[in-house]
Amino acid sequence: xxxxxxxxxxxxxxxxxxxxxxxxxxxxxxxxxxxxxxxxxxxxxxxxxxxxxxxxxxxxxxxxxxxxxxxxxxxxxxxxxxxxxxxxxxxxxxxxxxxxxxxxxxxxxxxxxxxxxxxxxxxxxxxxxxxxxxxxxxxxxxxxxxxxxxxxxxxxxxxxxxxxxxxxxxxxxxxxxxxxxxxxxxxxxxxxxxxxxxxxxxxxxxxxxxxxxxxxxxxxxxxxxxxxxxxxxxxxxxxxxxxxxxxxxxxxxxxxxxxxxxxxxxxxxxxxxxxxxxxxxxxxxxxxxxxxxxxxxxxxxxxxxxxxxxxxxxxxxxxxxxxxxxxxxxxxxxxxxxxxxxxxxxxxxxxxxxxxxxxxxxxxxxxxxxxxxxxxxxxxxxxxxxxxxxxxxxxxxxxxxxxxxxxxxxxxxxxxxxxxxxxxxxxxxxxxxxxxxxxxxxxxxxxxxxxxxxxxxxxxxxxxxxxxxxxxxx
Amino acid sequence: xxxxxxxxxxxxxxxxxxxxxxxxxxxxxxxxxxxxxxxxxxxxxxxxxxxxxxxxxxxxxxxxxxxxxxxxxxxxxxxxxxxxxxxxxxxxxxxxxxxxxxxxxxxxxxxxxxxxxxxxxxxxxxxxxxxxxxxxxxxxxxxxxxxxxxxxxxxxxxxxxxxxxxxxxxxxxxxxxxxxxxxxxxxxxxxxxxxxxxxxxxxxxxxxxxxxxxxxxxxxxxxxxxxxxxxxxxxxxxxxxxxxxxxxxxxxxxxxxxxxxxxxxxxxxxxxxxxxxxxxxxxxxxxxxxxxxxxxxxxxxxxxxxxxxxxxxxxxxxxxxxxxxxxxxxxxxxxxxxxxxxxxxxxxxxxxxxxxxxxxxxxxxxxxxxxxxxxxxxxxxxxxxxxxxxxxxxxxxxxxxxxxxxxxxxxxxxxxxxxxxxxxxxxxxxxxxxxxxxxxxxxxxxxxxxxxxxxxxxxxxxxxxxxxxxxxxx
Numbered sequence: 001x002x003x004x005x006x007x008x009x010x011x012x013x014x015x016x017x018x019x020x021x022x023x024x025x026x027x028x029x030x031x032x033x034x035x036x037x038x039x040x041x042x043x044x045x046x047x048x049x050x051x052x053x054x055x056x057x058x059x060x061x062x063x064x065x066x067x068x069x070x071x072x073x074x075x076x077x078x079x080x081x082x083x084x085x086x087x088x089x090x091x092x093x094x095x096x097x098x099x100x101x102x103x104x105x106x107x108x109x110x111x112x113x114x115x116x117x118x119x120x121x122x123x124x125x126x127x128x129x130x131x132x133x134x135x136x137x138x139x140x141x142x143x144x145x146x147x148x149x150x151x152x153x154x155x156x157x158x159x160x161x162x163x164x165x166x167x168x169x170x171x172x173x174x175x176x177x178x179x180x181x182x183x184x185x186x187x188x189x190x191x192x193x194x195x196x197x198x199x200x201x202x203x204x205x206x207x208x209x210x211x212x213x214x215x216x217x218x219x220x221x222x223x224x225x226x227x228x229x230x231x232x233x234x235x236x237x238x239x240x241x242x243x244x245x246x247x248x249x250x251x252x253x254x255x256x257x258x259x260x261x262x263x264x265x266x267x268x269x270x271x272x273x274x275x276x277x278x279x280x281x282x283x284x285x286x287x288x289x290x291x292x293x294x295x296x297x298x299x300x301x302x303x304x305x306x307x308x309x310x311x312x313x314x315x316x317x318x319x320x321x322x323x324x325x326x327x328x329x330x331x332x333x334x335x336x337x338x339x340x341x342x343x344x345x346x347x348x349x350x351x352x353x354x355x356x357x358x359x360x361x362x363x364x365x366x367x368x369x370x371x372x373x374x375x376x377x378x379x380x381x382x383x384x385x386x387x388x389x390x391x392x393x394x395x396x397x398x399x400x401x402x403x404x405x406x407x408x409x410x411x412x413x414x415x416x417x418x419x420x421x422x423x424x425x426x427x428x429x430x431x432x433x434x435x436x437x438x439x440x441x442x443x444x445x446x447x448x449x450x451x452x453x454x455x456x457x458x459x460x461x462x463x464x465x466x467x468x469x470x471x472x473x474x
Numbered sequence: 475x476x477x478x479x480x481x482x483x484x485x486x487x488x489x490x491x492x493x494x495x496x497x498x499x500x501x502x503x504x505x506x507x508x509x510x511x512x513x514x515x516x517x518x519x520x521x522x523x524x525x526x527x528x529x530x531x532x533x534x535x536x537x538x539x540x541x542x543x544x545x546x547x548x549x550x551x552x553x554x555x556x557x558x559x560x561x562x563x564x565x566x567x568x569x570x571x572x573x574x575x576x577x578x579x580x581x582x583x584x585x586x587x588x589x590x591x592x593x594x595x596x597x598x599x600x601x602x603x604x605x606x607x608x609x610x611x612x613x614x615x616x617x618x619x620x621x622x623x624x625x626x627x628x629x630x631x632x633x634x635x636x637x638x639x640x641x642x643x644x645x646x647x648x649x650x651x652x653x654x655x656x657x658x659x660x661x662x663x664x665x666x667x668x669x670x671x672x673x674x675x676x677x678x679x680x681x682x683x684x685x686x687x688x689x690x691x692x693x694x695x696x697x698x699x700x701x702x703x704x705x706x707x708x709x710x711x712x713x714x715x716x717x718x719x720x721x722x723x724x725x726x727x728x729x730x731x732x733x734x735x736x737x738x739x740x741x742x743x744x745x746x747x748x749x750x751x752x753x754x755x756x757x758x759x760x761x762x763x764x765x766x767x768x769x770x771x772x773x774x775x776x777x778x779x780x781x782x783x784x785x786x787x788x789x790x791x792x793x794x795x796x797x798x799x800x801x802x803x804x805x806x807x808x809x810x811x812x813x814x815x816x817x818x819x820x821x822x823x824x825x826x827x828x829x830x831x832x833x834x835x836x837x838x839x840x841x842x843x844x845x846x847x848x849x850x851x852x853x854x855x856x857x858x859x860x861x862x863x864x865x866x867x868x869x870x871x872x873x874x875x876x877x878x879x880x881x882x883x884x885x886x887x888x889x890x891x892x893x894x895x896x897x898x899x900x901x902x903x904x905x906x907x908x909x910x911x912x913x914x915x916x917x918x919x920x921x922x923x924x925x926x927x928x929x930x931x932x933x934x935x936x937x938x939x940x941x942x943x944x945x946x947x948x
Contacts, residue, residue, distance in 0.1 A: 031591045035542035043538050068509035092569040096616035097562045117505045142570035
């Protein structure tokens with residue numbers, strides 16, 4: 001039984017997306033234009049993301065800090081590219097209480113500025129380096145068109161900021177953190193993303209280069225989902241952040257930053273979910289198993305609780321739905337909320353010594369003896385689901401991955417079924433702009449280690465130097 | 475050896491406080507007036523606080539959400555007491571990018587408004603109730619005088635917001651959450667706080683009543699450290715939040731909110747710390763044990779690592795300091811940073827089969843056989859430190875707790891050595907205002923279950939109805 005509140009994703013993908021967000025109680029619109037309420041089901045996914053990423057960051061030596069929300073205009077203006085990149089989309093605080101401020105303050109769109117301001121007074125010598133910071137916080141960008149999780153005025157994110165005494169070390173950090181994002185997408189979110197380097201046009205304002213993690217949604221539209229920037233000494237010069245190097249000379253520090261946001265929740269929806277609601281890979285699901293007793297017989301309720309106890313002891317996030325709702329309602333609810341495994345325990349089944357397992361991803365029902373090793377069985381089932389979801393996402397991505405040799409190919413693909421499009425590029429921004437005229441298609445990333453497709457620019461036909469992946473983006 | 479960077483707390487308490495904050499790298503001033511950087515050592519304490527409180531909140535059925543940072547002026551203005559209470563101290567956003575906004579938005583000073591706006595569309599019937607929400611976030615209040623952790627323009631906090639179908643249930647929630655804060659202070663922070671009800675004058679703007687958790691600092695100044703508010707149906711009426719009750723009638727919901735902030739880090743410093751730096755109760759210390767090898771002999775380093783492995787396996791937060799600094803420097807650093815237990819392993823000791831344990835709280839050194847059960851020993855030592863710190867805090871609080879029968883008593887106490895002052899009150903705000911003239915002394919809370927001191931108002935001498943604790947506050 002399809003959830004009637006959800007538009008089919010093959011009929012209207014945009015409507016399907018907002019229907020799932022609403023039906024699974026992930027986020028709600030608020031009275032503040034462009035800002036959403038992240039509801040308990042959505043926030044629990046974010047907490048799980050934070051838990052896993054935070055542990056990984058700390059294993060790699062990073063520590064968390066918290067810098068101010070507000071940035072004085074004069075401080076923001078010190079780095080010209082940054083201010084050009086962000087000034088059009090920041091929110092300005094001009095009054096504190098009834099009083100007009102002498103200098104207006106912007107709500108941070110990102111915190112490079114504030115970190116430089118902090119480094120300046122807290123780094124003296126190479127012995128103080130590296131500094132490996134991260135902060136979990138909110139940032140604000142005055143977006144015009146917004147969509148829950150994908151593009152919102154206020155964003156929850158993590159922003160890593162590190163400084164180093166050598167270029168090599170900073171470059172290694174930039175690469176390492178992109179590997180972390182890739183690992184997180186592939187292993188945890190079951191999203192087979194592609195990573196590469198952004199073109200000059202698409203890189204972060206002020207960065208020497210930007211690495212990006214690009215995921216492909218079910219509809220063939222790409223989503224930039226995690227970036228890692230190498231700044232070199234650019235900000236250090238603008239904000240005068242120096243250290244005494246081993247040769248006893250003053251030198252500017254080498255800097256990186258890297259970030260991921262609640263946008264990853266949007267990616268989870270658009271890669272894995274279906275017309276019945278949310279589908280979550282078990283490793284990121286805040287609740288992995290729901291046990292639904294059909295009826296209130298002692299035997300049924302006791303067995304439900306017994307299973308739940310065993311599963312919880314094995315660190316499986318499990319709960320028993322003992323509410324007053326009907327079994328059918330509970331089934332549909334667990335489905336729309338994307339609980340990976342549902343265990344149904346009913347009287348008739350029990351008389352035959354059976355219980356039923358339902359997989360959310362395939363919606364398959366499996367009848368098993370009630371005496372199976374429930375912990376081992378569920379652990380294996382969760383792993384199977386995780387792996388199957390990843391495989392299906394790879395298949396979908398591959399089915400929507402194309403190769404273009406010229407502009408006609410590009411147009412044909414983009415007008416039929418967009419996806420990741422491999423096509424060589426001469427390196428000229430004019431070609432990027434021309435390709436953008438086709439439904440807003442942009443370079444996703446340069447695949448530096450991949451051989452060229454045919455050595456000719458997909459736009460101008462001249463000699464190409466870079467293998468690029470192109471696509472329409474959110 | 476006293477840390478020379480730290481002023482003695484008996485010479486200049488205010489200077490001592492900021493010296494400790496800086497010497498222990500808890501927080502740093504920033505280029506944004508009234509806003510601080512919470513540095514890794516400070517933020518790690520906040521993370522530990524979040525971990526313990528969040529677990530407790532969830533055990534009690536609360537779920538986390540995230541509401542927008544910005545509140546439209548018209549929405550804030552719907553509840554008159556709230557707007558009167560907060561409007562003088564909010565920051566106003568007037569521009570998004572280059573454009574002036576049609577309606578200005580304030581940065582949330584607290585989120586009752588936004589929660590009501592959310593409840594309004596998401597609660598229909600008593601079956602939807604209760605809703606037990608919490609959010610971890612930043613709020614902003616345009617304070618004039620600021621001090622790290624104690625009073626800052628931007629504050630990190632948790633704000634719980636709940637709605638209920640009956641008054642009784644909402645009142646129970648208000649009480650329960652105050653009990654959680656009290657438990658957290660006594661059991662985790664080793665701070666023997668006092669809880670009671672605020673007077674009408676001191677309660678939260680818009681609340682029917684406010685419960686407060688009041689801690690006494692080493693210098694006898696009180697700190698409000700956690701509040702829980704019962705709103706009744708006041709906000710529900712202002713924001714039109716109704717539900718269909720069991721009698722099938724529309725009724726306004728019953729509401730609570732409760733919060734604690736990074737101010738608790740300030741309390742930890744001012745209750746427990748000393749002239750050598752930070753002192754942390756083991757249960758809140760992000761790092762509980764440091765092992766310092768004296769010298770680089772294999773035997774010493776191996777034993778250090780062996781101990782560390784065992785302690786970590788027993789869930790004791792432990793690390794080995796293998797940096798290039800001198801042992802003396804490492805000792806001082808672990809002391810200023812408030813690591814509860816230090817294990818020193820040196821060659822001469824080892825030849826005698828001995829190792830040294832140093833307690834941060836008493837600075838006592840204990841020599842033990844290297845073959846003791848290190849895990850059991852450290853677990854017991856951490857518990858002893860926790861309990862001893864609590865006992866000393868109780869002794870200090872009791873030594874600074876006084877009784878006043880009249881204004882002369884009050885003046886004498888406040889001008890000699892402030893503290894918690896027990897004194898009856900007639901209930902007249904004029905008396906509160908008169909007492910405030912003595913060094914800004916305010917009612918901390920009404921002790922509803924305590925018998926009256928002598929039945930006479932400490933200010934006017936008339937018949938008293940309430941036993942109040944008075945004090946000077948941060």
